Amino acid sequence: MGPGTPGKVYLVGAGPGAADLLTVRAARLIEGADIVFHDALVSEEILALARHAELMSVGKRHGRHSAAQDRINAQMIEAAARHRVVVRLKGGDPMLFGRAQEEIDALRGAGIEYEVVPGVSAAFAASAVLGVSLTRRGIARSVVFVTPRVGEGEGPSRWADAARGADTVVLYMAAHEAPAVAQALIKSGRDPGMPVAILENISLADEKRQFRLLGELARTDAGRMGPALLLVGEICREAMHGAQPGN
Amino acid sequence: MGPGTPGKVYLVGAGPGAADLLTVRAARLIEGADIVFHDALVSEEILALARHAELMSVGKRHGRHSAAQDRINAQMIEAAARHRVVVRLKGGDPMLFGRAQEEIDALRGAGIEYEVVPGVSAAFAASAVLGVSLTRRGIARSVVFVTPRVGEGEGPSRWADAARGADTVVLYMAAHEAPAVAQALIKSGRDPGMPVAILENISLADEKRQFRLLGELARTDAGRMGPALLLVGEICREAMHGAQPGN
Numbered sequence: 444m445g446p447g448t449p450g451k452v453y454l455v456g457a458g459p460g461a462a463d464l465l466t467v468r469a470a471r472l473i474e475g476a477d478i479v480f481h482d483a484l485v486s487e488e489i490l491a492l493a494r495h496a497e498l499m500s501v502g503k504r505h506g507r508h509s510a511a512q513d514r515i516n517a518q519m520i521e522a523a524a525r526h527r528v529v530v531r532l533k534g535g536d537p538m539l540f541g542r543a544q545e546e547i548d549a550l551r552g553a554g555i556e557y558e559v560v561p562g563v564s565a566a567f568a569a570s571a572v573l574g575v576s577l578t579r580r581g582i583a584r585s586v587v588f589v590t591p592r593v594g595e596g597e598g599p600s601r602w603a604d605a606a607r608g609a610d611t612v613v614l615y616m617a618a619h620e621a622p623a624v625a626q627a628l629i630k631s632g633r634d635p636g637m638p639v640a641i642l643e644n645i646s647l648a649d650e651k652r653q654f655r656l657l658g659e660l661a662r663t664d665a666g667r668m669g670p671a672l673l674l675v676g677e678i679c680r681e682a683m684h685g686a687q688p689g690n
Numbered sequence: 691m692g693p694g695t696p697g698k699v700y701l702v703g704a705g706p707g708a709a710d711l712l713t714v715r716a717a718r719l720i721e722g723a724d725i726v727f728h729d730a731l732v733s734e735e736i737l738a739l740a741r742h743a744e745l746m747s748v749g750k751r752h753g754r755h756s757a758a759q760d761r762i763n764a765q766m767i768e769a770a771a772r773h774r775v776v777v778r779l780k781g782g783d784p785m786l787f788g789r790a791q792e793e794i795d796a797l798r799g800a801g802i803e804y805e806v807v808p809g810v811s812a813a814f815a816a817s818a819v820l821g822v823s824l825t826r827r828g829i830a831r832s833v834v835f836v837t838p839r840v841g842e843g844e845g846p847s848r849w850a851d852a853a854r855g856a857d858t859v860v861l862y863m864a865a866h867e868a869p870a871v872a873q874a875l876i877k878s879g880r881d882p883g884m885p886v887a888i889l890e891n892i893s894l895a896d897e898k899r900q901f902r903l904l905g906e907l908a909r910t911d912a913g914r915m916g917p918a919l920l921l922v923g924e925i926c927r928e929a930m931h932g933a934q935p936g937n
Binding site for chain 2: 471545
């Protein structure tokens with residue numbers, strides 16, 4: 444395609460990892476894409492669907508500098524001038540902790556047509572594999588999703604405040620800071636005896652699950668954990684006690 | 691199938707409504723199902739995928755009595771004795787405000803194999819169609835999902851407390867109580883000038899979007915709105931001002 448006939452950019456949620464947990468719309472777009480820009484966390488089995496596409500790995504696992512974001516924006520705009528179907532793949536759902544807004548604003552500014560395709564966020568896949576409802580009746584009537592950035596010069600208080608009132612707390616990209624996160628939650632008033640589920644690579648063959656009490660986690664050496672999801676709340680207690688089925 | 695060779699029950703998220711926003715796994719299960727139990731809110735285009743299945747409409751639009759839930763549980767268990775693939779379809783994701791836990795517990799108690807298939811919850815589809823990130827950088831670092839049950843004898847304070855600290859508040863099944871919800875949020879400290887997006891039938895042909903300021907909504911006569919999603923937060927301001935693109 445020449446200039447003057449720009450393509451369309453699809454910001455697509457890649458879901459938790461398993462290819463069949465993509466939406467039907469997402470799978471079709473990836474299969475038909477001319478070029479795919481993807482984060483490091485998008486799984487191999489999903490990238491394998493992009494049979495006709497040039498694959499561009501962008502983004503870093505931890506944090507992302509503005510310069511890198513500007514470069515991604517410029518690459519997508521440039522790609523839309525050359526290709527009909529440009530897919531920007533983001534783990535989970537693009538609109539939750541995915542920095543999609545910067546990319547949308549850049550595409551709007553450049554007059555490029557775009558569409559956001561939602562995806563299954565990791566919390567829902569975690570809830571499914573554990574067999575525990577995020578809003579179990581009688582135990583949880585609210586759930587908050589936060590990302591603690593303890594290391595970014597902001598104190599823990601703001602995200603802990605956000606987490607304070609909700610029954611179930613889901614923490615994204617929290618594993619590296621897990622002990623500090625647990626300490627902050629206890630300081631904000633959470634019971635140290637509250638269960639925490641820690642999940643990695645949900646829905647994939649190398650899925651890992653651990654359970655801790657919040658007080659134990661606060662004293663743990665986080666070590667070198669990959670990007671993981673923390674589910675904090677009474678909803679996890681039965682699963683922690685091994686009551687979950689082998690389904 | 692005879693007794694002693696029970697089938698499997700799949701608790702499947704139907705997503706926001708469009709058939710191609712089902713996950714690939716969900717679409718395949720619905721297409722292969724022998725029997726499908728579905729809520730009133732599951733869309734026609736999704737039910738049309740269940741070509742070989744007996745369709746059983748269960749559940750009510752507002753609230754659900756324990757007796758009705760017990761009956762659904764019993765019907766699913768009975769169906770699993772007769773059929774190989776039993777699908778229980780719930781709008782959005784089954785584990786968020788879906789009363790999935792009662793059904794899981796009943797299936798476990800009866801020794802029936804089950805699997806939960808996550809889905810795209812309405813908040814993510816709403817975020818996608820509006821083109822606004824739920825966690826827009828610099829504006830929102832947390833999002834809380836709540837369902838206010840103002841009419842169920844519980845005061846508004848508990849869910850409003852849960853909503854207090856989070857930057858973005860998503861209210862499910864809130865439209866009927868929208869003015870009371872807005873009043874409670876203002877009372878809990880939210881700015882009456884905060885924008886609210888009200889969405890119905892997201893992703894379907896008859897999708898409806900409205901925008902109000904929280905203070906306006908508090909003075910509105912809710913009238914007879916269908917089950918709708920409220921998105922409350924600064925993230926909605928640009929969309930409210932018509933800055934969203936025609937994508």
